[in-house]
Amino acid sequence: MLSRAKSNQQRIVLPEGTEIRTLKAADRILGDQVAKLTLIGNPDEINKLAAENGLLNIVKAELIDPKNHSKKELYTNLLVELRKNKGMTIEKASVLVEDPLYLGCLMIKNGDADGEVAGARNATGDVLRPAFQIVKTQPGISVVSGAFLMFLKDHTFGEDGLLIFADCAVNPSPNAAELAQIAVSTALTARNLAGFEPRVAMLSFSTKGSAKNEVVDKVVEATRLAKEMDPSIHIDGEMQADAALVESVATLKAPGSPVAGKANVLVFPSLEAGNIAYKLVQRLSGAEAIGPILQGIAAPINDLSRGCSVDDVYKMIFITSNQALGLKK
Secondary structure, three states, rough: HHHHHHOOOOEEEEOOOOOHHHHHHHHHHHHHHHEEEEOOOOOOHHHHHHHHHOHHHHHHEEEEEEOOOOHHHHHHHHHHHHHHHOOHHHHHHHHOOOOOOOOOOOOOOOOOEEEEOOOOOOOHHHHHHHHHHHHHHHHOOOEEEEEEOOOOEOOOOOEEEEEEEEOOOOOOOOHHHHHHHHHHHHHHHHHHOOOOOEEEEEEEOOOOOOOOOOOHHHHHHHHHHHHHOOOOOOEEEEEEEHHHHHHHHHHHHHHOOOOHHHOOOEEOOOOHHHHHHHHHHHHHOOOOEEEEEOOOOOEEEEEEEOOOOOOHHHHHHHHHHHHHHEEEE
């Protein structure tokens, strides 16, 4: 993924340009030539922080002062046009356009950036609100979800040890239609981000009718809908986790399945199940968990934890670059 990002550098905007972990990660990204970066914030403050911390590569970034830049009027008018049916006025827009999180999304909408990474300083809701209002979701998708890349030490599972789990971050209790969208979005993440052909297992506590329950019925219906949404994706369910991952179990429980025993994408029936699963796998097996990676938005916008490390920010920038590349393809 890192090599792919370097070979076709995308334009990533960082609205938290004066946040020190973000600045340190940006300096590494620029030094490694992974992406082209725009930092939003007071240029004097950014340059002062860079000098104090020996961040020599920040000079390669574009710096935008949210209160004073050449495209302020253009972005203000764009925001009014996008939100006029919601009561947006020039007066309101002229205030919002100075908010770095709104400005970053307006840059993406106007074609001046390919993706955004934020959240080291701002709450998730504050990061996502302008994304939903300005960038919106991909065609045919109304649900934004959160996937985790799970790098396992045992390479016999998934795609050479890589599994993608979803939804582990956003939707507490998706209905069948929403679960189908999550499945298709996660399959696209596998293709666009990880670069492999997805084999999607729709997980439950039942395999191919072994148990009867309305929760199982939801997964069965979601599987049907997901196949209709994108027939090119190998999706099968409902199935238990062991049937999805272990060939010998798959032979007994789901013979003939194109996915069972060799799944590389696991879609969980609820946020509760997905979140518990990724944390258990991470802690008990020593897997590296990277995410949440937001999917379903029309352009890649990713939210960091406020407890993130410099390394977390660095990884999320090149992941966002790969998402942008995939969406363009």
